[in-house]
Amino acid sequence: MKNLYLYFSGTGNTKYVIGKFAELYERGSYYSLHSIEHREIDFSRIIGEAENIVLAYPIHDSMLPFIVKEFLESHIEDFKGKNLTTICTQLLFSGDGGALPFYILKEAGVKHLHSIHINMPSNLTDVNIFFNKPLSETARSYVKADRKIALAVDTIRSGGICRDGRKWFSRFSGFILQRTWGKAMMVKLRNSVKISSDCILCQKCVQICPVENLEIRENRVGQQGRCTLCYRCVNECPVRAISIFMKSKPKIQYSRKDYN
Ligand SMILES: Cc1cc2nc3c(=O)[nH]c(=O)nc-3n(C[C@H](O)[C@H](O)[C@H](O)COP(=O)(O)O)c2cc1C
Ligand code: SF4
Ligand code: SF4
Structure with a gap:
């Protein structure tokens, strides 16, 4: 087998x-x-x-x-x-x-x-x-x-x-x-995707999210509280508008772009 x-x-x-x-x-x-x-x-x-x-x-x-x-x-x-x-x-x-x-x-x-x-x-x-x-x-x-x-x-x-x-x-x-100490923080982060004003509404994050956590609502990116913290959107947003753990814009991005 x-x-x-x-x-x-x-x-x-x-x-x-x-x-x-x-x-x-x-x-x-x-x-x-x-x-x-x-x-x-x-x-x-x-x-x-x-x-x-x-x-x-x-x-x-x-x-x-x-x-x-x-x-x-x-x-x-x-x-x-x-x-x-x-x-x-x-x-x-x-x-x-x-x-x-x-x-x-x-x-x-x-x-x-x-x-x-x-x-x-x-x-x-x-x-x-x-x-x-x-x-x-x-x-x-x-x-x-x-x-x-x-x-x-x-x-x-x-x-x-x-x-x-x-x-x-x-x-x-x-x-x-x-x-x-980390568990409660991780649960809280499920609803903590931060989108900065740099967002150009390209929808890439919506398309690549593995759990359909993100959606476009009233001309902005909204979230549904089920983020699995994979960091795919953080590392692939073309204008680095997304962060989760910290508020800071990622200085660099890391992704192999081959994940599923
Ligand atoms: C939310 C989050 C938490 C992480 N926590 C740890 C950790 O506790 N210890 C560690 O060594 N790496 C940690 N990492 C690093 C990842 O486990 C590591 O980069 C992993 O290889 C990513 O694999 P992937 O590209 O398949 O998602 C964390 C990454 C993320 C996004
Ligand atoms: S990938 Fe970045 S720029 Fe595109 S919609 Fe998402 S947050 Fe906005
Ligand atoms: S970190 Fe992963 S699960 Fe969370 S919103 Fe971004 S792409 Fe979706």
Whole structure:
């Protein structure tokens, strides 16, 4: 039976990583790869048919992106008895990022095979302390990420287990350092997309939003309070009119522009 690869990617990092992983691991075998943002796909059916599933997502403040959390919560039954490998992309640190889906899927008896953390460039570009760089200056990060992906594939192929984010310290740090104080803030940010007066109403943000959070209302961009904080719109607005976490205009933008 072919392996199933599922992912969510805000600005393309996670799509890049799961694509590389699948290519190396499958060595030319047929596999299926889908972004969970495509709601027209019958995920219950394809998850039901799979035995081994690889799920990749970016970390958001040591939490699952809301879209991933909601996807898993609505497919708990479908995941019953499956083997799951997780890939969590992050800038630096995600605590127990690779273990998060298992807290939701525990009751489905999912077998946790591997969890892998891959560092990638930052897409949180309205927060200037995060050493943000445009895609053209991130080659070193990609070399390191490629190395870690290859190492993970070798480990798995040789019978080892990848356990990123599963030690007690990861769980403790993910919980204490970020989720305790960060969760309320993240929920609040779901309704905090800020559009500056630079907006030229081009509608790009409306078209690319994976959760249809944005819409044009009375000659301005309005929001519906269901932002998944993917930062796609922040990084793709042609006039940098969007910010979420901070009010400041992003100095640079980062997006691979290939995310779904
Ligand atoms: C809202 C938000 C929160 C983030 N929180 C963290 C974090 O807690 N730790 C970290 O290392 N990176 C964090 N990042 C960075 C992303 O996880 C990282 O850049 C990821 O590879 C983006 O993947 P994507 O392009 O597939 O969305 C955050 C990014 C965003 C947008
Ligand atoms: S992408 Fe930017 S300029 Fe275009 S509608 Fe959205 S906020 Fe306005
Ligand atoms: S509003 Fe922007 S950051 Fe929020 S989900 Fe839509 S594209 Fe992503």
